[in-house]
Amino acid sequence: xxxxxxxxxxxxxxxxxxxxxxxxxxxxxxxxxxxxxxxxxxxxxxxxxxxxxxxxxxxxxxxxxxxxxxxxxxxxxxxxxxxxxxxxxxxxxxxxxxxxxxxxxxxxxxxxxxxxxxxxxxxxxxxxxxxxxxxxxxxxxxxxxxxxxxxxxxxxxxxxxxxxxxxxxxxxxxxxxxxxxxxxxxxxxxxxxxxxxxxxxxxxxxxxxxxxxxxxxxxxxxxxxxxxxxxxxxxxxxxxxxxxxxxxxxxxxxxxxxxxxxxxxxxxxxxxxxxxxxxxxxxxxxxxxxxxxxxx
Amino acid sequence: xxxxxxxxxxxxxxxxxxxxxxxxxxxxxxxxxxxxxxxxxxxxxxxxxxxxxxxxxxxxxxxxxxxxxxxxxxxxxxxxxxxxxxxxxxxxxxxxxxxxxxxxxxxxxxxxxxxxxxxxxxxxxxxxxxxxxxxxxxxxxxxxxxxxxxxxxxxxxxxxxxxxxxxxxxxxxxxxxxxxxxxxxxxxxxxxxxxxxxxxxxxxxxxxxxxxxxxxxxxxxxxxxxxxxxxxxxxxxxxxxxxxxxxxxxxxxxxxxxxxxxxxxxxxxxxxxxxxxxxxxxxxxxxxxxxxxxxxxxxxxxxxxxxxxxxxxxxxxxxxxxxxxxxxxxxxxxxxxxxxxxxxxxxxxxxxxxxxxxxxxxxxxxxxxxxxxxxxxxxxxxxxxxxxxxxxxxxxxxxxxxxxxxxxxxxxxxxxxxxxxxxxxxxxx
Numbered sequence: 001x002x003x004x005x006x007x008x009x010x011x012x013x014x015x016x017x018x019x020x021x022x023x024x025x026x027x028x029x030x031x032x033x034x035x036x037x038x039x040x041x042x043x044x045x046x047x048x049x050x051x052x053x054x055x056x057x058x059x060x061x062x063x064x065x066x067x068x069x070x071x072x073x074x075x076x077x078x079x080x081x082x083x084x085x086x087x088x089x090x091x092x093x094x095x096x097x098x099x100x101x102x103x104x105x106x107x108x109x110x111x112x113x114x115x116x117x118x119x120x121x122x123x124x125x126x127x128x129x130x131x132x133x134x135x136x137x138x139x140x141x142x143x144x145x146x147x148x149x150x151x152x153x154x155x156x157x158x159x160x161x162x163x164x165x166x167x168x169x170x171x172x173x174x175x176x177x178x179x180x181x182x183x184x185x186x187x188x189x190x191x192x193x194x195x196x197x198x199x200x201x202x203x204x205x206x207x208x209x210x211x212x213x214x215x216x217x218x219x220x221x222x223x224x225x226x227x228x229x230x231x232x233x234x235x236x237x238x239x240x241x242x243x244x245x246x247x248x249x250x251x252x253x254x255x256x257x258x259x260x261x262x263x264x265x266x267x268x269x270x271x272x273x274x275x276x277x278x279x280x281x282x283x284x285x286x287x288x289x290x291x292x293x294x295x296x
Numbered sequence: 297x298x299x300x301x302x303x304x305x306x307x308x309x310x311x312x313x314x315x316x317x318x319x320x321x322x323x324x325x326x327x328x329x330x331x332x333x334x335x336x337x338x339x340x341x342x343x344x345x346x347x348x349x350x351x352x353x354x355x356x357x358x359x360x361x362x363x364x365x366x367x368x369x370x371x372x373x374x375x376x377x378x379x380x381x382x383x384x385x386x387x388x389x390x391x392x393x394x395x396x397x398x399x400x401x402x403x404x405x406x407x408x409x410x411x412x413x414x415x416x417x418x419x420x421x422x423x424x425x426x427x428x429x430x431x432x433x434x435x436x437x438x439x440x441x442x443x444x445x446x447x448x449x450x451x452x453x454x455x456x457x458x459x460x461x462x463x464x465x466x467x468x469x470x471x472x473x474x475x476x477x478x479x480x481x482x483x484x485x486x487x488x489x490x491x492x493x494x495x496x497x498x499x500x501x502x503x504x505x506x507x508x509x510x511x512x513x514x515x516x517x518x519x520x521x522x523x524x525x526x527x528x529x530x531x532x533x534x535x536x537x538x539x540x541x542x543x544x545x546x547x548x549x550x551x552x553x554x555x556x557x558x559x560x561x562x563x564x565x566x567x568x569x570x571x572x573x574x575x576x577x578x579x580x581x582x583x584x585x586x587x588x589x590x591x592x593x594x595x596x597x598x599x600x601x602x603x604x605x606x607x608x609x610x611x612x613x614x615x616x617x618x619x620x621x622x623x624x625x626x627x628x629x630x631x632x633x634x635x636x637x638x639x640x641x642x643x644x645x646x647x648x649x650x651x652x653x654x655x656x657x658x659x660x661x662x663x664x665x666x667x668x669x670x671x672x673x674x675x676x677x678x679x680x681x682x683x684x685x686x687x688x689x690x691x692x693x694x695x696x697x698x699x700x701x702x703x704x705x706x707x708x709x710x711x712x713x714x715x716x717x718x719x720x721x722x723x724x725x
Contacts, residue, residue, distance in 0.1 A: 114315055115314060
């Protein structure tokens with residue numbers, strides 16, 4: 001009897017001790033992705049099981065069956081499709097290095113990525129998109145090991161003035177945005193040709209003159225958010241630690257004036273000044289249609 | 297049928313809307329072209345075909361069955377964007393003898409003025425049918441087209457006037473849609489020649505109008521309802537005909553035997569008379585099961601319904617024929633690779649062009665029953681795709697279809713039944 005008790009005790013110790021040690025950390029194994037995830041966007045709850053059906057109909061051709069961005073179309077797509085296994089996302093409302101909110105991924109699906117092969121999926125239902133968000137979260141262990149943090153605050157946009165535009169222009173120089181984006185914001189700065197993303201793939205800085213839509217939205221708040229969160233996985237850093245909110249808004253106002261082919265209050269105000277009118281006119285003269293229907 | 301994303305992609309001129317839709321953004325070697333052809337084995341059976349017999353050549357009816365290996369026609373699809381907001385589609389298509397024609401030839405200006413409500417297409421194109429006959433999943437002789445899209449009353453002489461909503465038509469189309477494609481409307485001005493080239497028949501026009509709205513139903517997702525109408529006209533005779541005489545043999549005395557054929561001169565069709573087609577459509581999605589329901593109503597002018605020149609008097613008791621139709625097509629998708637197909641179509645004459653008199657059908661005098669020409673067709677099919685790829689397609693296809701048309705057998709005016717069994721490989725690259 002004693003031996004049986006001893007045996008049971010030994011077995012229990014052998015089973016429990018390793019588990020306890022693992023729970024203590026140190027040799028803690030890496031978290032594994034969960035096969036079941038949910039997403040929560042407003043009143044919507046997305047389910048990964050439903051999202052899987054949609055993913056393998058619409059998404060896997062580019063993002064791959066395992067979500068690592070190696071779908072059969074990937075070799076023909078520039079920039080390359082997102083690798084969901086890495087769990088790194090460009091468009092977030094959360095600070096750099098953190099996971100996005102479910103709503104960030106949901107918004108991305110609805111918006112698409114301008115100048116890439118990722119289209120808008122607004123044709124799907126809101127529930128479909130919520131389900132897809134849930135399924136995308138099953139690819140990376142980050143969604144198990146980490147929790148999204150609070151989004152960055154976006155203070156109210158200050159009044160637009162010529163001074164704010166000029167100050168934004170000074171910041172554009174001071175922060176050396178021009179090194180990548182170019183002095184005229186055409187994405188042709190001296191460093192532009194050397195840039196790569198986190199997959200070591202060449203990546204081009206945003207050309208402000210091409211459109212008023214950035215990858216992560218088209219409103220002034222979207223531009224502000226990009227400064228402060230950065231675009232994780234790309235060379236675009238977060239300026240949250242080096243730019244004050246009011247300065248970031250000035251930069252937003254200035255960048256709008258670089259979009260000389262898209263009417264905006266900032267551009268209109270800038271053109272009321274002799275200096276601004278001269279600059280904008282000069283830029284417009286340089287712009288000619290390429291014949292592709294896309295403005296340079 | 298297209299997925300919501302596919303429908304939006306098509307409606308947006310094959311564009312993603314990401315400012316990279318011009319072909320300059322594609323690899324230089326890329327050319328958007330694919331071909332599709334289908335080698336098959338099929339069996340065709342007609343229950344009361346006209347055959348020779350004791351009543352002389354063509355004087356008897358018998359079941360005629362043929363079967364063997366065969367292949368479909370060949371389609372070369374090429375389409376895409378010429379530049380941002382300029383799209384095109386060209387489809388040279390052959391029958392299975394290799395004789396080519398152009399099934400589609402059009403260019404489209406998309407998002408005119410930056411609005412998704414202004415898109416204009418010119419050329420030969422498929423009408424804005426939510427249930428596309430060009431993307432039909434069934435391949436047999438009876439079910440390779442939608443009977444309701446092509447129905448003409450049995451009193452009409454084949455070839456006198458031909459029309460099908462399922463046929464691509466020549467014309468100009470305005471189409472608009474909401475950004476999310478939930479709401480779609482279109483109107484097209486079309487030549488009344490059923491998509492033929494070279495103004496072959498007349499100088500008439502028709503109009504096609506379609507509208508639909510998708511809405512969400514809880515977890516079932518998007519459902520769509522819509523309506524369509526085609527109001528057109530067609531010639532009933534020709535101002536000028538070309539008479540051709542050819543020698544087809546010799547008589548017992550060695551004298552030549554001539555045959556004379558009369559062909560209308562292109563574009564000289566006159567005496568236009570009207571025809572109308574209306575329909576309501578619902579597309580319902582229940583998880584892995586979906587069903588499309590369509591109600592049709594058609595009316596042909598009496599002259600068209602009897603294939604008579606408008607200058608001649610109508611027979612006693614003649615009417616403009618009208619009919620109602622229904623279509624129920626369901627799919628069960630086990631997974632994206634395996635799909636079951638079922639369809640039932642029915643067409644019921646509500647007004648015959650001629651008086652009903654018991655007995656055989658007497659052209660231009662009477663029809664035997666009020667159901668003369670009614671159609672029922674049932675189809676079952678299965679497609680299995682052994683692989684899924686965006687660059688090539690391959691499916692095992694199996695299908696059976698049976699069609700019954702009332703009182704139209706050629707000799708006895710009995711019901712005519714045709715059936716088709718098809719097994720094959722359907723592939724595209």
